Amino acid sequence: MGYKLDLKVVLDNMDEFLLAVRMTLSVSAVAMVVALILGLIIALMRISKSRILNTPAQGYINFFQGAPQYVLIFWVYYGLAMLLNVNFRPFVAGVISLGTQYAGFLAEIYRSGIQAIDRGQREAAMAIGLTSTQSYRHVILPQAIRIVLPSIGNMWIAMVKDSSLLSVIGVVEIMRTAYLNSNDYFRPFEFYTTAAVLYIILTFVFFYGNQVLERRLKVG
Amino acid sequence: MPYIPDFGPVLRVWNVLLASLRYTFMLAVLALSFGCLIGLFIALLRISRYRFLSVPAALYINFFRGIPQMVYLIWLYFGIAMATGVDFEPTLAAAICLSTQYGGYLAEIFRSGIQAIGRGQTEAAMTIGLTTAQTYRYVILPQAIRIIIPPVGNMWVGAIKDSSLVSLLGVMELMRTAQVQTTMTWRPFEFYTTVALIYVCIVWLSSKGVALLERRLRYA
DSSP states (O other): OOOOOOOHHHHHTHHHHHHHHHHHHHHHHHHHHHHHHHHHHHHHHHHOSOHHHHHHHHHHHHHHHHSOHHHHHHIIIIIIHHHHTOOOOHHHHHHHHHHHHHHHHHHHHHHHHHHHSOHHHHHHHHHTTOOHHHIIIIIIHHHHHHHHHHHHHHHHHHHHHHGGGGGGGTOOSHHHHHHHHHHHHSOHHHHHHHHHHHHHHHHHHHHHHHHHHHHHHHHO | OOOOOOOHHHHHTHHHHHHHHHHHHHHHHHHHHHHHHHHHHHHHHHTOSOHHHHHHHHHHHHHHHHSOHHHHHHIIIIIIHHHHOOOOOHHHHHHHHHHHHHHHHHHHHHHHHHHHSOHHHHHHHHHTTOOHHHIIIIIIHHHHHHHHHHHHHHHHHHHHHHGGGGGGGTOOSHHHHHHHHHHHHOOHHHHHHHHHHHHHHHHHHHHHHHHHHHHHHHHO
């Protein structure tokens, strides 16, 4: 008995998938903003000479590099919620778990970018009388950002893919939509294939965009 | 009323958690070993001069680069099973999923390793009369292996973390065991914290091992 493919059922629910794409992108975007800011703070702590600052930063990075995202999601949504006695909305729990983990990844990326800037730049900045903060703000970070932008782009792609895990706590993004629909229509093959295709399109677009960005940065 | 953490329930089933690591390691080992076989094969296809070999290989690699692991896992376990009428055993489905996916990642690592070996090596091997197969077997691969060991070590770390996802299919590895225990004791914070820390320890030890290996290879 051959399996009869039914693509009509997918097309009928395409509007739901478009909303789902929007949810995937918005949860990833919010988490990315959190990760970018938190990651920078941790990177600056990590390269600080003071041990009170760099030891916790190192611990943070090691923890979030080692803990699987899937475990973190459960930890935040069920564990942390119980500890703090709050009821997270799935979206918020998703942003916390993705954001904190990617902050750890981004901290290492920032650090490599900052350390790639020649010492002479910092010394020159100091020599013309900039304070330490000013030399970071106006001299080092603007140059480091250029170096790390392609890696940040890769993190964004990974983030979009990882956001699929949030379906387990009920964030209605692409994967969750595929799950709900395949339950309703009992068509797992069609709906999960749709989800897979959407993710591949998204990552392909971002991957290509990232390459264009990388080429631009190299020329400029 | 503040929540008082109680790790007693975790300690009582400590041996169950540790025993479940057997599956975690088994899956990671399977993913990496079959992944290496698949990856080497795909990498050789990918660098072939014939387009009918290199194009499918590139598609394979890009497919796995683009698809989130969770989507692939569910698609395989529910979608493909439905479409083909094959009823996968969860552990088998998990092993297939992880090894085909890591095959894609490893193919790119192998390709970069092989291409990092200078053309002169191939030419010299050909000049002394080795066939293409012999050149690969005795000249290129032994050198390439040195280059690719560190990234393959990172893949091992990734496989350990990614194996937590197959808890979705009910494979009783570390994460699933914690979930089951959580439903019985209603101590999500304690169990997920413990699980996260166990993963962090394994990943930390593995990265130390990889770093050690990397240093050895540099001096050798």
